[in-house]
Structure formats: structure tokens, C-alpha cells
Amino acid sequence: MSDATHRFSGSLAEEYDLITLAYPDFEAFQRHMIEAIATRAPQDRRRILEIGTGNGFTTRLLAGIEGAEIVTVDNDPEMVAQAREQLPDLEIREADALTFLQEMPERSVDVVASAFTLHNMEAPYRDRVEAEIFRVLRPGGLFTNADKYAPDGQERFDALAFQVNRFFDAFLERGKTDLLRKWVTHNIDDQSPRFVMLASETPTRLGALGFVDIHVGHRSHMQAVMTATRPR
Ligand SMILES: C[S@@+](CC[C@H](N)C(=O)[O-])C[C@H]1O[C@@H](n2cnc3c(N)ncnc32)[C@H](O)[C@@H]1O
Numbered sequence: 001m002s003d004a005t006h007r008f009s010g011s012l013a014e015e016y017d018l019i020t021l022a023y024p025d026f027e028a029f030q031r032h033m034i035e036a037i038a039t040r041a042p043q044d045r046r047r048i049l050e051i052g053t054g055n056g057f058t059t060r061l062l063a064g065i066e067g068a069e070i071v072t073v074d075n076d077p078e079m080v081a082q083a084r085e086q087l088p089d090l091e092i093r094e095a096d097a098l099t100f101l102q103e104m105p106e107r108s109v110d111v112v113a114s115a116f117t118l119h120n121m122e123a124p125y126r127d128r129v130e131a132e133i134f135r136v137l138r139p140g141g142l143f144t145n146a147d148k149y150a151p152d153g154q155e156r157f158d159a160l161a162f163q164v165n166r167f168f169d170a171f172l173e174r175g176k177t178d179l180l181r182k183w184v185t186h187n188i189d190d191q192s193p194r195f196v197m198l199a200s201e202t203p204t205r206l207g208a209l210g211f212v213d214i215h216v217g218h219r220s221h222m223q224a225v226m227t228a229t230r231p232r
Pocket of ligand 1 (some may be wrong): 004056057
């Protein structure tokens with residue numbers, strides 16, 4: 001049984017597409033992850049599992065990778081409905097990520113990719129998800145995540161203040177005050193001990209699971225792109 005936290009429901013899901021207003025580099029940032037997959041996964045080995053479909057924003061970028069065979073999973077019915085409308089030809093599964101991974105055969109995918117999803121998981125649950133990701137990857141396979149990998153110390157709070165200001169700039173002038181309140185609260189919660197995913201702790205945590213070649217780079221304020229490999 002899963003104990004996943006559902007942090008997307010109601011207006012956050014219904015008006016999720018407005019998030020790009022607060023992240024003008026949303027696509028450019030995620031494209032670093034897409035480039036990592038296109039460069040590192042051989043063309044005949046691109047079975048990709050995406051964790052956290054959302055409205056299909058990242059899924060669409062993944063689908064542009066030559067030879068990509070994508071299965072994507074999300075536990076929110078509203079998000080899944082939006083993604084299915086955008087991407088009717090893709091395999092989009094409504095399921096809890098941990099349960100879905102646990103039901104997959106080991107060594108069955110070449111790439112596990114995710115964006116802005118794993119930081120929404122409480123740390124003990126996320127640990128189990130990352131262990132399952134290692135299990136389902138084939139040896140030599142790639143795990144990559146474009147997400148909030150928080151920097152340490154003052155930089156972390158500067159990044160939070162920067163992001164909160166972005167939400168104010170984008171949402172106040174559109175009169176979206178209820179949504180603004182939810183996103184600001186959500187961004188603060190992301191930095192709480194329950195959820196925070198610190199960049200500095202990531203190599204040790206993933207290394208303990210067996211991952212090698214672990215990098216957190218392409219930093220843009222709070223977010224960065226992580227790549228790690230299951231050894232051959
Ligand atoms: C912020 S969205 C990101 C979507 C997309 N990658 C993007 O960049 O726009 C995160 C998604 O992950 C989903 N999610 C969060 N926790 C999940 C879990 N435990 N199992 C499945 N989906 C989950 C949420 O429902 C949400 O749709």
C-alpha cells in the first residue's frame with residue numbers, strides 16, 4: 001500500500017498550465033534533461049518511464065526524443081485527463097508512482113525521467129521510489145530528474161524568495177490571488193523538512209542505492225538537473 005501525499009488537487013491541478021508564468025525558463029530548463037537523455041541513451045535503448053505526467057508538459061518534450069517509447073504515470077485524475085487530451089497517443093497511466101514501480105519487472109526500462117515531481121514526495125516515500133527506480137532500470141540505464149534540488153544555506157532562502165516573487169509578479173496582475181496563495185504556500189512547504197530535497201545530500205543518498213556517475217547541475221535558482229546511472 002502507498003502512503004503518497006497528494007499535493008495537486010483542485011485549482012493547482014485545474015490551472016496547472018499557469019505555472020509557466022512563474023517560471024519563464026520552464027522549458028529551457030527541462031530541455032537540459034532531454035539533452036542528457038538524447039546524448040546518453042543509445043537510440044535503440046530508449047524505453048522511458050516518466051514519473052509524474054502532470055499536464056504532459058515534460059512528456060511532450062520526452063516524446064520528441066528520437067526512438068523514445070514512453071510510459072508515463074500520475075496519481076491525479078485531473079492531471080491525467082489534461083495530459084490525455086494533449087497527448088492522446090501516449091500510454092498515460094493513472095497510478096501511484098511507488099505502486100506502479102513495485103509492479104514493474106526489474107531491469108525493464110532504459111531511462112527513468114521525471115520533472116518537478118519527486119520533490120512533492122515525503123522523504124521516506126521518495127527514498128522507496130528511488131530504490132525502485134534503481135531496481136527497474138537495466139544495468140547501464142539512466143535516472144534523470146529536473147527538479148527542486150535545494151542549495152544549502154543562504155542560497156536556498158534567496159532561491160525561495162526569488163521564486164515567491166516570481167509568483168507574485170505573474171499572478172497578482174492577473175487577479176489570481178487564491179492560486180497565488182496556494183502556490184506560495186506550496187513553495188514554502190517544499191522547503192520544509194518533510195519534503196526538502198537538498199542537492200548536497202543527493203549523491204550520498206543515490207550512491208547508497210548503488211547509482212554511480214551522479215551529477216546535479218544546470219542550476220537555475222532552486223532547481224537543477226540530476227543524472228545518475230545504474231552500473232553495468
Ligand atoms: C508539478 S507536476 C509536474 C509535471 C510536469 N513534469 C511538469 O514539469 O509540468 C507533478 C505531478 O506529479 C504527480 N505526482 C506527485 N506525486 C505522485 C505520486 N506519488 N505518484 C504519481 N504521481 C505523482 C502530481 O499529481 C503532478 O501531476
